[in-house]
Amino acid sequence: MSSQQDNTSRLDVLSNALDSSEIRQLKYMLNKGLRPVEAAKLLEKSPPKERQLLWNLLNKENEGKILQHLGDDIQTDILSRMDPSELLMVTEGLDSDDMADMLQQLPDRVMKELLRIMDKQNRKRVEKLLSYPEDTAGGLMNTDTVTIRPDITVETVLRYLRRHSEIPHTTDSLFVVSRKDSFIGTLPLSRLLTSDPQVMVREIMQTELKAIPADMPEQEVARLFEDEDLVSAPVVDDHGKLLGRVTIDDVVDVIREDADHSLMSMAGLDDDEDTFAPALRTTRRRALWLGINLITAFIASAVIGLFENTLEQVVALAVLMPIVASMGGIAGSQTLTLVIRGQALGQIERSNIGWLFNRELISGALNGTLWALVVALVAVLWFNDITVGIVIALAIVINLLAGAMAGTLLPMALKSAGIDPALAGGVLLTTITDVVGFFAFLGLATLFYG
């Protein structure tokens, strides 16, 4: 809670500052008072105008540190307004991996120009990182590794380390490499500290942990870190040569984004979405999603349109039909969500999907029957018409079964088609449950009343 309050009070300071234009006080708070990550959060939760104003109050030397904590969406915004020389200043002194991530947001022309004016050493580092896709171990890794040889004593290592003024952040183990820089093993600092100074590195280094290939997808890297409780891990090329290391703080970001992704995608939103994006951008982005769903809605209407005559005879059908569609949609989306999470956790495979499918069918049949009876009862009492009760009961059971099938099979099909189930699943599912629901309900009605 406390941090919550701090933030609020800070925001109040902000608004006061804006009203009474106590700009100096605000400038101090941004550049000295808050740590970069706090300043970044303040920017992220400020509407565009305030955000722009706050950004302008930053001292040049703080811009980079703060920028790297901002969401991609906002980063791109700000970076796109800078010229290469500004960009150079901003990115100076960042970890090479953070720098590379930022550069990836830039238009090629600008990035090339920036690399050109960068000093040689930095350019080499960054270009190396840029050669790997952002969403792989190579794109995630950092190049600041501390490496040692296997054939030296613990004492020598300790002396060697003392010559450094500091060791890179989140270094929990040193990497043991051959003369040719190929990765041999890791020496955890904890083990280094508990070993006899005379022992050779070779004797105490760990070799169980395989190094991560640079092209491993970041989700898999994250799962590896979670399973092995890693803090940092070596990254190697196809020939086993040590390239750099992935650290837990970058992995945590992957996990966060990864998890956000499903939630946001299901609503047709981008997971980088800036919460306080300007109205026009928001509108543009959502228009597409609404358009896609409109098509769905029209398909459903078309189905209803097939039964105009029946609807004219029995208006009760028009009153009750949304119930059939919505019950199928809800049940289906429960199955869909469960399966999508199962896929994300790597739980669902050809070998167990069959069982899951049956389980969902059984559960759909049971819940379908239960609620079909309830709805039928209400419908009969409401319109005192037995037929409408029978019709809606059958329709609901049918639609919950359809929901269960679609909820299980859609994400499987989409995934193997290379389409993100979280993004497309919901729309397709409701299309199916709407169509099946309306068709079953009104179709059966036409039979019974015809």
Added chain:
Amino acid sequence: MSSQQDNTSRLDVLSNALDSSEIRQLKYMLNKGLRPVEAAKLLEKSPPKERQLLWNLLNKENEGKILQHLGDDIQTDILSRMDPSELLMVTEGLDSDDMADMLQQLPDRVMKELLRIMDKQNRKRVEKLLSYPEDTAGGLMNTDTVTIRPDITVETVLRYLRRHSEIPHTTDSLFVVSRKDSFIGTLPLSRLLTSDPQVMVREIMQTELKAIPADMPEQEVARLFEDEDLVSAPVVDDHGKLLGRVTIDDVVDVIREDADHSLMSMAGLDDDEDTFAPALRTTRRRALWLGINLITAFIASAVIGLFENTLEQVVALAVLMPIVASMGGIAGSQTLTLVIRGQALGQIERSNIGWLFNRELISGALNGTLWALVVALVAVLWFNDITVGIVIALAIVINLLAGAMAGTLLPMALKSAGIDPALAGGVLLTTITDVVGFFAFLGLATLFYG
């Protein structure tokens, strides 16, 4: 991918083993071949019968190590079938925090019994941990800290550490404490290793990082770890006395569950939900959610029922009305999702909700107008009736505005009422957009055609 394939092949091994009953081979794989976390994943993605069989093949000494990697839902299942003496065997040799987490799943009676037969030292540790709620720093912490005094030299620290055979896992810094065990500061191993042996701990220890109070909510702990890129952090009581430490591996679990939570809640699912739970349990859990949504559906129907006469006159209305409801629902849930994520990230506050509300209204109005025109055009051509076009256009604009308002205000209201917006938000939102949608559309129609 590779790990994916491994798993599949393992599962195949499993099924083969089951068919040809090569139980011995399977037993070996489970107890020796796979690491505990891998075995746990295999159990998690096995349907109940296979899962039970696999569990029975485990050697007693492996049960605990594997159990701690299983989801709460499955843990409770398995633990509930054990008697205290078995539980004692299983939980033996686990970290005290993992042990405490498991005990919290047990019925009080069993837990008391288990504590009674536990050896004194373990009981003390666990009881200490149990005294803190599971979802606070105290519940998250581990008690295996390495502490040192401020008034000794680096050399002494190094000698002291060498006397240990090993340092607890994910120890990235030692905690400096007073004679009375109150926390003074941290000494990162990296700094220990780069300092002159003659320097005093006091001179090089870090004091910027505040210790975490035992009652800090786990979400806040997670945010702290993310912001500060922490690997481990000290936990203290109200008097600043060091109680233990939270480590990044436990924090990662919090982040994972936390993120899953919103996704699952929005579909009315529990985030501990066992993907392969038996059909009956699945059915029972989902029945409630379907029931709640059924009430929503009936309310919508009731609204439609108010306009039976109009529907009898103009059957086109029955065909088109789902479009109005669905467009409002989709637009509203986009806003809702964005706000819920914003809340989770701690971005949304009294000071900026006003701006957000306006932004959503504007965006709703713009998208509403755009799609209203499209729908109107189609409707007019479809039923060649100008009036129906005008009516549906107005209704869609009204409903998208309703969706924008509900999507912004609902989660705020629910949160301040202490209700989880992710759980209740969706249902309430669609209730509102259905009611407003049907009422606006059919109401306006009644006016125009009446």
